[in-house]
Amino acid sequence: MTIDLAQFHEMFFQESAEALDTMEQTLLQITEGTVEKEQIDTIFRVAHSIKGGSATFGFTGIASFTHTIETLLDLVRTGRIGITPNEMDLLLRSVDVMREMLSAEQYKRPLDEQAVADLQDSVKAVIARSSGAAPTPVPAPAAVEPGSSVPVPAAPAPAAAPGAERWRIGFRPGENLLARGNDPLRIFRELSRLGEMSVRVDAAGLPPLAQLDPHRCYLNWNLELAGPREREALDQVFDWIGDDADIRIDAPVIDAPVTPAAPRAEGSAVAPKPAPEPMPAAAAQPAPVAPAAVKAPETRAAGGEAPKAAPSESTSIRVSIEKIDELINTVGELVITQSMLSQLMVNMDGPQSEELRNGLGHLERQMRALQESVMRVRMLPISFVFNRFPRMVRDLSQKLGKKVELRMTGEQTELDKTVLEKIGDPLVHLVRNSIDHGIETVEGRRVVGKPEAGTIHLNAYHKGGNIIVEVIDDGAGLNRERILAKARERGLIGPDEELSDDRIYNLIFQPGFSTAEQVTDVSGRGVGMDVVRRNIMELGGNVQIFSNADHGSTVRIRLPLTLAILDGQLVRVGREVYVIPLVSIVETIQIRREQINSVAGGRAELLRLREECIPILRLYQLFEVEADTTELDDGLLTIVESDGQRMGIFVDELQAQQQVVIKSLETNFRQLTGISGATMLGDGRVALILDVPGLISLFESREKQARDDRQAAVRHAA
Amino acid sequence: MTTEDTPAAANAPRRVVLGTSCTIEDVAQLRTDLIGHLEANRPMIIDATRLERIDTAGAQLLAAFAIDCLERGTAFAWKPRPAALEEAIRLLGLGALMQSPGAVLDIEGAA
Numbered sequence: 021m022t023i024d025l026a027q028f029h030e031m032f033f034q035e036s037a038e039a040l041d042t043m044e045q046t047l048l049q050i051t052e053g054t055v056e057k058e059q060i061d062t063i064f065r066v067a068h069s070i071k072g073g074s075a076t077f078g079f080t081g082i083a084s085f086t087h088t089i090e091t092l093l094d095l096v097r098t099g100r101i102g103i104t105p106n107e108m109d110l111l112l113r114s115v116d117v118m119r120e121m122l123s124a125e126q127y128k129r130p131l132d133e134q135a136v137a138d139l140q141d142s143v144k145a146v147i148a149r150s151s152g153a154a155p156t157p158v159p160a161p162a163a164v165e166p167g168s169s170v171p172v173p174a175a176p177a178p179a180a181a182p183g184a185e186r187w188r189i190g191f192r193p194g195e196n197l198l199a200r201g202n203d204p205l206r207i208f209r210e211l212s213r214l215g216e217m218s219v220r221v222d223a224a225g226l227p228p229l230a231q232l233d234p235h236r237c238y239l240n241w242n243l244e245l246a247g248p249r250e251r252e253a254l255d256q257v258f259d260w261i262g263d264d265a266d267i268r269i270d271a272p273v274i275d276a277p278v279t280p281a282a283p284r285a286e287g288s289a290v291a292p293k294p295a296p297e298p299m300p301a302a303a304a305q306p307a308p309v310a311p312a313a314v315k316a317p318e319t320r321a322a323g324g325e326a327p328k329a330a331p332s333e334s335t336s337i338r339v340s341i342e343k344i345d346e347l348i349n350t351v352g353e354l355v356i357t358q359s360m361l362s363q364l365m366v367n368m369d370g371p372q373s374e375e376l377r378n379g380l381g382h383l384e385r386q387m388r389a390l391q392e393s394v395m396r397v398r399m400l401p402i403s404f405v406f407n408r409f410p411r412m413v414r415d416l417s418q419k420l421g422k423k424v425e426l427r428m429t430g431e432q433t434e435l436d437k438t439v440l441e442k443i444g445d446p447l448v449h450l451v452r453n454s455i456d457h458g459i460e461t462v463e464g465r466r467v468v469g470k471p472e473a474g475t476i477h478l479n480a481y482h483k484g485g486n487i488i489v490e491v492i493d494d495g496a497g498l499n500r501e502r503i504l505a506k507a508r509e510r511g512l513i514g515p516d517e518e519l520s521d522d523r524i525y526n527l528i529f530q531p532g533f534s535t536a537e538q539v540t541d542v543s544g545r546g547v548g549m550d551v552v553r554r555n556i557m558e559l560g561g562n563v564q565i566f567s568n569a570d571h572g573s574t575v576r577i578r579l580p581l582t583l584a585i586l587d588g589q590l591v592r593v594g595r596e597v598y599v600i601p602l603v604s605i606v607e608t609i610q611i612r613r614e615q616i617n618s619v620a621g622g623r624a625e626l627l628r629l630r631e632e633c634i635p636i637l638r639l640y641q642l643f644e645v646e647a648d649t650t651e652l653d654d655g656l657l658t659i660v661e662s663d664g665q666r667m668g669i670f671v672d673e674l675q676a677q678q679q680v681v682i683k684s685l686e687t688n689f690r691q692l693t694g695i696s697g698a699t700m701l702g703d704g705r706v707a708l709i710l711d712v713p714g715l716i717s718l719f720e721s722r723e724k725q726a727r728d729d730r731q732a733a734v735r736h737a738a
Numbered sequence: 739m740t741t742e743d744t745p746a747a748a749n750a751p752r753r754v755v756l757g758t759s760c761t762i763e764d765v766a767q768l769r770t771d772l773i774g775h776l777e778a779n780r781p782m783i784i785d786a787t788r789l790e791r792i793d794t795a796g797a798q799l800l801a802a803f804a805i806d807c808l809e810r811g812t813a814f815a816w817k818p819r820p821a822a823l824e825e826a827i828r829l830l831g832l833g834a835l836m837q838s839p840g841a842v843l844d845i846e847g848a849a
Contacts, residue, residue: 208829219831234765
């Protein structure tokens with residue numbers, strides 16, 4: 021059996037992506053000319069970690085590139101150069117390139133090698149300039165091949181001066197350290213470059229060869245290192261280890277210099293003379309040299325299994341989303357079972373029924389708490405999405421020659437990971453639109469007496485079981501008259517039709533609608549806002565827009581906290597119960613016969629409601645079930661809306677409104693237009709969840725088919 | 739890894755030749771091979787001439803092998819210990835564990 025390091029690539033890519041986000045955010049926080057030590061250390065750590073990881077996994081290109089970046093950062097860290105706009109630009113571009121390189125490795129995509137080489141050369145040029153006439157060579161990264169062993173560096177480690185500080189490091193590998201691509205040898209090699217190092221190994225846990233799992237690390241180490249003044253230098257070496265080892269770094273002690281344990285081999289191929297290493301009293305290790313002196317059997321037997329790694333101080337773990345979804349699914353099943361039990365109890369009498377009812381009441385409360393807790397596991401702060409905007413706003417405003425300040429509030433507001441992933445692109449569209457069309461140029465703002473720099477405010481907060489995300493700008497606002505004129509020109513509204521401001525502003529969500537006089541590569545092609553709304557509607561949310569001429573606009577997005585649970589209205593048709601998402605329902609009304617117009621020879625029905633004609637969908641016809649009534653004035657009409665289109669769904673009865681746990685039909689059966697999923701009701705019955713946009717498009721395609729059939733019949737008769 | 743028996747005598751040293759790589763990707767097979775050699779209960783010469791790459795997993799395996807040899811009283815010697823191996827031994831502090839009882843084996847004679 022060989023170990024496949026590829027299984028750990030995913031974690032490396034994920035952690036590197038997060039680290040690059042951190043690097044980018046920290047870079048953007050740097051004010052020109054002044055770099056906080058903490059900031060440069062953070063950035064340096066990212067480059068160093070990615071270099072180490074990529075070298076371990078054999079991504080030589082990334083290791084080489086990050087090594088160059090690390091060299092540049094080291095010059096900043098040591099105060100030899102500052103971060104001017106040029107260096108800032110180089111570093112931000114380097115972040116992009118590292119993302120590209122990682123992505124190319126991850127998805128086996130082609131990489132623009134020339135772009136990488138050009139940028140690397142630019143960085144090297146800065147490094148060379150800062151080093152004067154004789155450029156400091158940038159040596160190749162220490163390890164560029166997995167498992168490779170590079171000889172001791174030519175440059176000897178700085179010798180410890182008498183009285184130098186000596187750090188004591190305890191290194192206890194966890195079981196998976198080696199298997200995850202972390203190699204203590206590589207780490208110790210890096211440490212040895214920081215200063216004079218002595219190594220003491222504890223092999224008490226090393227089992228006989230026959231019992232040894234060769235992919236597991238059984239050895240522990242105690243190191244002493246003289247040299248580095250800063251703890252950060254040590255932390256950076258161990259940075260990539262994460263939770264895979266227990267690392268204890270004790271404050272340095274100042275004492276007489278200690279002779280290194282083993283002599284430097286200097287590349288000798290001859291077995292060295294037995295070199296007595298300083299052995300700690302506690303380290304039960306076989307004594308060297310003579311077989312008679314070997315105490316390994318006793319120590320190993322006494323030691324039994326390898327020593328367990330000390331508890332990690334980390335407070336979080338990385339869990340796959342599949343495991344969490346499985347947990348959520350199981351809890352969903354439990355909720356349904358509990359609901360069924362409660363339903364059974366309704367008509368139950370008997371001496372113990374009261375106790376049982378109380379018990380079920382407790383169970384219900386606990387289930388709700390459990391469900392909320394489990395749902396919270398999938399929740400992530402919206403900062404994961406917001407974090408991309410400082411860079412975007414900086415780049416775009418520079419490109420457009422505008423001054424824009426970004427303000428973000430509520431970044432810690434949490435929402436479901438899936439919602440979070442899908443909200444990113446719509447928000448990007450909105451922010452780009454705000455910068456391009458909303459915020460005026462510096463001159464334009466000056467003319468109307470505004471500060472030169474416009475503001476874009478991203479705000480997030482919870483409200484009534486939903487999350488609200490707002491994109492607010494203090495730009496020119498929407499031009500009401502221009503939108504109206506464009507809508508009339510495109511025939512979206514009648515020439516004399518008057519609309520409320522709300523309706524007018526909503527016209528910008530129409531496909532292809534743009535009032536921009538100039539189409540730029542930033543925005544203005546009219547593709548975007550309709551996609552924004554569609555994406556948000558698909559998430560079960562909605563979007564509103566408010567605007568005030570010369571004062572700016574606010575786009576307000578309301579999103580559900582999760583996609584696993586839905587606020588639904590239960591409706592009954594005959595013996596069947598269906599769930600309509602509450603977010604889609606406008607109102608439910610009783611109608612009178614005279615409000616109905618039949619068109620197309622009685623095949624289609626329209627409800628006249630407040631100057632609107634709304635098509636009616638008889639659910640019993642669509643799903644071919646037996647209804648209580650087929651008379652429209654005997655039942656109820658639930659008016660639903662999607663993408664600006666309304667439709668009346670004819671049902672027998674409205675039942676409760678309740679949160680339902682969504683079960684995917686697609687996973688368990690197949691996708692059906694008009695149905696987004698199913699749920700289990702308290703009495704054990706399955707109810708289909710209606711997909712309103714799908715129903716509307718299904719209704720329209722059926723109407724079109726009927727129309728075509730009629731026309732064909734007419735042609736045939738003629 | 740290959741093995742070359744010296745045909746002269748049943749108890750003649752067995753030459754165990756390590757490959758170019760002794761890393762976590764190789765250790766499973768190497769462990770199986772080394773166990774086989776141990777069970778032969780003959781003196782061994784570990785020829786690491788070709789060894790270029792070694793990591794902690796590889797060094798740990800060789801250390802466990804060396805200890806097993808010592809415990810069984812199986813004589814063995816390194817011939818030679820290339821730079822990569824020396825560096826691993828030094829940095830991981832395995833010098834004492836990897837000592838070969840050279841006195842019991844005439845390396846040159848076996849080679």
